[in-house]
Amino acid sequence: MGLCYFETLWRMSNNHRIVEWSINDGIFDVFLRTLMSRHSGAADPLGEVAHTFHDNLVYWRVLYAFHKKHHHEIPMLRPLAKQFPVLNNLVIAYEERSIVLQxxxxxxxxxxxxxxxxxxxxxxxxxxxxxxxxxxxxxxxxxxxxxxxxxxxxxxxxxxDANNHGKTTPRDLHFIALLCVTHLRKNKDSILADILALDPSHRHLLSIGVNLQSPTIMHMVGIFQDRVPEETWLGMIYASWREGGEERTAPMQRAINLDDWEEKVELPL
Ligand SMILES: [Zn+2]
Ligand SMILES: [Zn+2]
Known part of the structure; x- marks a missing residue:
């Protein structure tokens, strides 16, 4: 299967199962071969394909398919990734997200x-x-x-949900929520510093946006609304990712209790 064919299929369907099936069919091997022979003079769809791969690595099916087929190759790909930014972004995204699979x-x-x-x-x-x-x-x-x-x-x-078109399923949302929580746990100190700089006297409820659209997961803290003093000081988690090639932002039904930084285990249903 050629990369152009893959891109066309993806654009027509915008369904992440296409990416899952293509990975099972070996599209990543084609990607690597094309990457190694870049001076062949052919039109270069690699950037687009890398974006497609990357955007879809927030979907557990896609990530799991990639993991099953290619996880043993990742150590060998790391030196190669240093030469090719498109590959490097993919490796970074895979490594950061795959730790949540299990x-x-x-x-x-x-x-x-x-x-x-x-x-x-x-x-x-x-x-x-x-x-x-x-x-x-x-x-x-x-x-x-x-x-x-x-x-x-x-x-x-x-x-x-008529707007959903079956693209991001409840299980996907659950996976995305875990990606967010894992990122926030890992970067707890720097996020807490941002939060205290923004709201030193704990007077607001905060929003913590987690951006899954770039190879490295990023976050941004903002003020959500004023806090009623008796209520817990909370940070509400929002995630943004790309669904069918378009940006989607959604609340994650999980909040962090900022007073003692305990993550509530409310589920994203
Ligand atoms: Zn239902
Ligand atoms: Zn019951």
């Missing part, structure tokens, strides 16, 4: 064993049988599903 799988399995209705939270050893059609909520009974729907899930259910 934790995300474990947490997702755990979630599928617990009734999503917060007043129930019944736990089972196997997967709960009743699943919402969005594949992002699970129940022990019809009763729990109905109650959860009425009280909360109808506002959140991805199956109800």
């Amino acid at each position: 934790a995300a799988r474990n947490e997702w399995t755990e979630m599928r064993q617990r009734c999503s209705y917060h007043q129930c939270q019944h736990h089972t050893e196997g997967t709960l049988l009743r699943q919402c059609s969005c594949r992002g909520a699970w129940y022990c009974s019809l009763n729990c599903q109905r109650k959860h729907w009425g009280e909360w899930h109808h506002k959140r259910c991805a199956a109800m």
Whole structure:
């Protein structure tokens, strides 16, 4: 499969499963071969293809496909990456994101064993049988599903979101949220310094934007709104990534308690 063909397919579909399938079919090997023979004079689609790869590495399917097929090659690619910025960006993005894969799988399995209705939270050893059609909520009974729907899930259910077109699924959002939390944990000291510089007297609720659009994950702290003194001092996490080639920003349903920097384990449903 040629790189131009891949790019055309991607532009027409804007569906990250195309990228997953292409990786399984060996598109990255074609990418590398083309990179090594750059002076062949042919039109150079490498930059575009690298962007496509990179934008899609926030999707756990794409990352997992790449990980399964190429993780053992990464040590060999590092010296090569020093010569080629497009490859370097990919290696950086892969290494920063792939550390979350296992934790995300474990947490997702755990979630599928617990009734999503917060007043129930019944736990089972196997997967709960009743699943919402969005594949992002699970129940022990019809009763729990109905109650959860009425009280909360109808506002959140991805199956109800006409703008979503099935692109970023609840499981993708869960993965993106874990990428954010992992980044924030790793860079805790510098983020805390930014927060204290912005809001030294703890008078605001803050927004912490995590940008997953560049090879290295970045963040920015801003003021969200004034804080009621009795309420906890919180930082709300927002993520931005590229969905189908376009920027998308969404709240992550996770917040950091800034007083003691404890991450709440609310799930992005
Ligand atoms: Zn239940
Ligand atoms: Zn749902």
